[in-house]
Amino acid sequence: MTVARALCMAGHGLGKLAGAALLLLAATASGALAQTGGPTPEGYAAQANGAKIVSPGELRLDGRRMTCGQRPTVIDDQLDDYGAAFPGFLILNSKLMARVPTSVKLWIYAHECGHQFRGPDEETADCFAVQRGRRQGWLTPEGLEEICAFIRPSKGSTMHFSGSHRCEAMRQCYADPKVR
Ligand SMILES: [Zn+2]
8 A cells, every 4th residue: 555644754654644544444344445445535534533524625724725636635633744645635734734834834735735646755746846836826935945944853863864855856846947
């Protein structure tokens, strides 16, 4: 099963999310599963306490309408990361999202949407997100720096290199006129 997860710099969410999905797979009839073999939004929301499904086109982040094709978003405030993606739907933790600047919120959503269209690779999803932000006008160079600050781990973290590397790759994508 493909589990494309969010932000991916902390490294602690994947096991839990995959574990929840496996439990869900074991606990639900095949009717609850999408053709991809992963959970459906309804199936996911049913096993996540207090989760709710936002229909495609109805999600707003800081007043901006967010869309990702015809994919719904599940709001799951128990998710142990800001966002995540299963094939066919996105997941956001609205409590964590409330703590970050608008540019970071929109980038997280677009990053998860990038997984829907471009697959599990993190750098590709990052690139998709910043190019979409540039095209749609919500991502300025200052906003990109806010995103870099967001993914920059605390000093001494072993993930430091990976955060800086992702930021550098995003700067290049943002400046690249070719859409990847
Ligand atoms: Zn990701």
